[in-house]
Amino acid sequence: MKYETIDKALYIKNRNNFMAQMKPKSLAVFNSNDIYPISADSTMPFQQARDILYLSGVDQEESILLLFPDAPDPKNREVLFLKETNEHIAVWEGEKLTKERAFEVSGIKTVYWLQEFDKIFFELMTQTETIYFNTNEHYRQAVETQTCEDRFIAKTKEKFPAHQWAKSNPILQRLRSIKDPIEIKLMQKACDITEKGFRRILNFVKPGVMEYNLEAEFMHEFLNNRSRGFAYTPIIASGNNANVLHYIENNQECKAGDLILLDVGAEYANYSSDMSRTIPVSGKFTQRQKEVYNAVNRVKNEATKLLVPGALWKEYHEEVGKLMTSELLGLGLLDKADVQNENPDWPAYKKYFMHGTSHHIGLDTHDYGILWEPIQPNMVFTVEPGIYIPQEGFGIRLEDDVVVQEKGEPFNLMRNIPIEVEEIEELMNG
Template structure:
């Protein structure tokens, strides 16, 4: 990893909070992600299971965390199992975590090599009545991979221990991961700071004739040189009408004078995500119409942000933002009163021009865990990202910041230093 060491107090607290919600005489197991093949002997870059990372800070493959608060022996209440490092691995892959380094990283004092797992697991299952399995139950999850490492572990364990009860770790993690620890907020701020550096670099770089992929390269350069692994998600760099394709990721077109570029990009840092949207003029100046629409989107974003306070219900929040957007679209002449009067309540008139949601949880994943039917809480982190898309006029505008819900008052904007006002962007692009 490129990031600075993380205070293991974060992972110690996360495990303590998780174990406090486990049933008596139960244990929980968390497996690392697989290294996924591409073809021949090529693989995709490894990314750790976010749940395992959240509970341990361990960021290497073939790792297992076992939690058993009622274990007979105190040393077996928290255990890490890791691939044994040796001289051969050190030469070919780089040295893996030693037992001492794993304890320093995670705060887990009992570390075994992976080949000891089956024996120790059998011993501990004889003391347990229930095992917690870790499945991905995010509301947007899609899994086209046949079997993950976690899936294989669950299938094997159910076959070998059919008399045990089993429970789900995900509901506990959904609740815990949605509210951020101060250390997590610092890591997310760092991800946003790196994104800020990338965006400011672009304001000096973008000129008519530049290609979308050249903009992507500038961002990646800035991200990597600031200890990020790169983009937190596939970047969207959409010029002209491309901005009206919500998940445009080809990034292969030339940017022309008079067009706008919609940027939906964010750096990751220490596995934590940032998620920013900005829209900038290729030639350094908005047209009158572009600026009118831009400022309308920005007003919606600012008013929507103020609504994200403790107690807010996510679905109701989106309805209120829809009313703000409807008002702005009427003012722009994009909608008229007849459109609103005759609208389908299940798909209001504004949805033709603003068809996606306004906010989602963000954290270890760009679309992070969060229980959306419960009231918003302090220290949850949300994006705020309204947009207006006008393919007939050849442009789309989306503006997005990441904000931390506060106990009192308006949310704290982690992207407060990233330019967003239209006049400021023009000034910086033409300095």
């Protein structure tokens, strides 16, 4: 990994919070992600399963975390299993965590090599009544690939049919949705790296550049600042491409007079940032582009103020819909009849703004969070309204990442990233 060492106090706290919610005489297991094959001997770059990372800080393949707070032997209350490292592995793959280094990273004292897992796991299962399985229950998940966790669950159910089962995910959904100050600092770092990338391309954009040239400029800046790269597949959408919400080809020429919608974010230490900005290829917005841009920016600013403790997700989005409806009326894109005759299940504003305004962000770009429970302090959300007008050849989306505060407006992690029309034009023409 490229990032600097993270304080293990974060992982000690996370484990304690998780174990405090486990049933008596229960044990929880978390597996690292597989390394996924492409073809022949090629594989995709490894990315750690976020839950084992959240609870241990261990960022390498073939790792298992076991939590057993009521273990008769105190040394078995937190146990890590790692792939054994040796000189041969160090030569071919680079150094893996030693037992000593694993303690420095995680704060876990009991560390075994992976080949000892089956024996020790069996012994501990004879001392427990319930096992927590870690399933993916995120509201957007649509995974078809069998994961390491899936295989572990199937094998364990077969081998220990008399044990009770419980779910880790509801506990993790709540814990991970509220960010520790250490996590917020890491997310701020990711946003700061994104800012550097954005400022870099403001000096680079001109008619004739290709969308992928801009993608390359972002990647250059991200890698130079200890980021692995993009937190998600970047969207660099010029002209009418901006009206395709998940446009990722990034292969068209940026033409004079057009706008470019940029939806990009750097990751840092596995934490995501998620930024959207829309800029003019020629360095100046037209009057119409400016009107629509400022309308989107007003919705973003007013929507941000609604993210307060106790607010409910569904009601928040309904309020943002009212803000957007008002702006669309002002722009002449809707008239009063459109609003009076709208379908309540698909309001009139959805013709021009068809996606949600906010999502949790953290270790995942669409991070954990239970949407039917009230918003709480230290949750981190995106705020990303947009207006998409295919008939006028452009779409505009603006997005910041904000931290909900105990009192007052959320704290904007992207407060230093240029967003006002005048500042963007000045930087592009400076």
